[in-house]
Amino acid sequence: MSADFEAALKEIGGKLSQIEAVMDLDSLRKEVAELEEEAARPDLWNDPEAAQKVTSQLSHKQASLRRLTELRQRVDDLAVLHELAEAEGDAASRSEAEAELAEVSREVDALEVRTLLSGEYDERNAVVTIRSEAGGVDAADWAEMLLRMYLRWAERHNYPTEVYDISYAEEAGIRSATFKVSGPYLYGTLSVEQGTHRLVRISPFDNQSRRQTSFAHVEVLPEVEEVDHVEIPEKDIRVDVYRSSGPGGQSVNTTDSAVRITHLPTGIVVSCQNEKSQLQNKASAMKVLQAKLLQRKKEEERKELDALRDSGSSWGNQMRSYVLHPYQLVKDLRTDYEVGNPSAVLDGELDGFLDAGIRWRKKQSEVA
Structure with a gap:
């Protein structure tokens, strides 16, 4: 594996590890399991509003978990893909690995931005x-x-x-x-x-x-x-x-x-x-x-609090x-x-x- 590719992949992997820590992957898996159990209750739809809330939360949590696990798998697969390309001297495979590296990097950066959303109402619809x-x-x-x-x-x-x-x-x-x-x-x-x-x-x-x-x-x-x-x-x-x-x-x-x-x-x-x-x-x-x-x-x-802040920063x-x-x-x-x-x-x-x-x-x- 080339030094530049290895360094870039290591940086992406480290950034993804920080994201997994902030989003608390173990807790996220536990929340998904609990919501899946709640969604499977036969009396769930006796209260349609509560049911809608449960299914919406489950969908959002599942999507976050799926996004994290798929990105981790893609990062792990990249190392193997690039090593094979280098070993076989395959320029097409090397180019494919570099394109995938750039795409994974963009997606990890986008997910990192999500971790900055920690306000009281940030999770809600707009x-x-x-x-x-x-x-x-x-x-x-x-x-x-x-x-x-x-x-x-x-x-x-x-x-x-x-x-x-x-x-x-x-x-x-x-x-x-x-x-x-x-x-x-x-x-x-x-x-x-x-x-x-x-x-x-x-x-x-x-x-x-x-x-x-x-x-x-x-x-x-x-x-x-x-x-x-x-x-x-x-x-x-x-x-x-x-x-x-x-x-x-x-x-x-x-x-x-x-x-x-x-x-x-x-x-x-x-x-x-x-x-x-x-x-x-x-x-x-x-x-x-x-x-x-x-x-x-x-x-x-x-x-x-706002009165103490610089009015020039007002949205x-x-x-x-x-x-x-x-x-x-x-x-x-x-x-x-x-x-x-x-x-x-x-x-x-x-x-x-x-x-x-x-x-x-x-x-x-x-x-x-």
């Missing part, structure tokens, strides 16, 4: 809201581009999405949209996207083809679970119903099934129109409201710039991670930005 800000019709179009970007990213990773509500702008694009992305550690992963996203381009809505700068804000919240106990008395909310509508105001529903909920003490307003049933829309809207109230509660608890500030003209560049202003292919990023290739953001956040917390 509820994302996008709002157009300064920039008029271009900002509304930009908000819709961001919506597509995140939905394409989720699609690439086979994460189910559910769009709760879209408010269309009059000329083009959207005023706002709220959707859920389901999967392990998605709140922790996507929370680094929170902040203001800036687009610079030649406006397709300007007949003089002038350059336009547009802004949209992304908010990321954890999906609320029953254990959070966010109590919302009926007297504290006003529920309005209306007809769902699509672009151009054309009716897509002939009944008043869309729901808008106003939380009277805080003034928070949420809406949902993706279901045909008014009850289903109300239930979805209540989940979003609970998430917003939970976030508000956590922010109040952290207020004293509420502009955090990423997408330039389509006069040059092509997407740059994260916190991490300095950048890509010269905006089309790929806007088509959902976000993993590099997410990994860099998670590592940056970890360093920020260590400094604080």
Whole structure:
């Protein structure tokens, strides 16, 4: 085995061993066995919500365990594959081993990022809201581009999405949209996207083809679970119903099934129109409201600590710039991670930005 290959493989193996220690492989196997036993109980589905939680946890834990064990097997197999290639002088096999080494290295790095997600809600699904800000019709179009970007990213990773509500702008694009992305550690992963996203381009809505700068804000919240106990008395909310509508105001529903909920003490307003049933829309809207109230509660608890931190590190500030003209560049202003292919990023290739953001956040917390 060549010295360079051996050194690279040793580094990857060591990094994987650290990941196995952090994720506690023995405990993970034990948790999977216990959840499998619980999932096999004949009375499990007597409580559908509890059953759903058990099966979801089992699926996530099994996937983590499978990913770890398969990566360890691939690392072990690499040493044998490269030794055989060297012994036989087989250039094709040597090239195959080097390609596999690079791929395993990428996957181990991605798994290492997962171990940095240790926040209270990091394991949960993510509820994302996008709002157009300064920039008029271009900002509304930009908000819709961001919506597509995140939905394409989720699609690439086979994460189910559910769009709760879209408010269309009059000329083009959207005023706002709220959707859920389901999967392990998605709140922790996507929370680094929170902040203001800036687009610079030649406006397709300007007949003089002038350059336009547009802004949209992304908010990321954890999906609320029953254990959070966010109590919302009926007297504290006003529920309005209306007809769902699509672009151009054309009716897509002939009944008043869309729901808008106003939380009277805080003034928070949420809406949902993706279901045909008014009850289903109300239930979805209540989940979003609970998430917003939970976030508000956590922010109040952290207020004293946040006041001691440098306001310049706030995620509420502009955090990423997408330039389509006069040059092509997407740059994260916190991490300095950048890509010269905006089309790929806007088509959902976000993993590099997410990994860099998670590592940056970890360093920020260590400094604080």
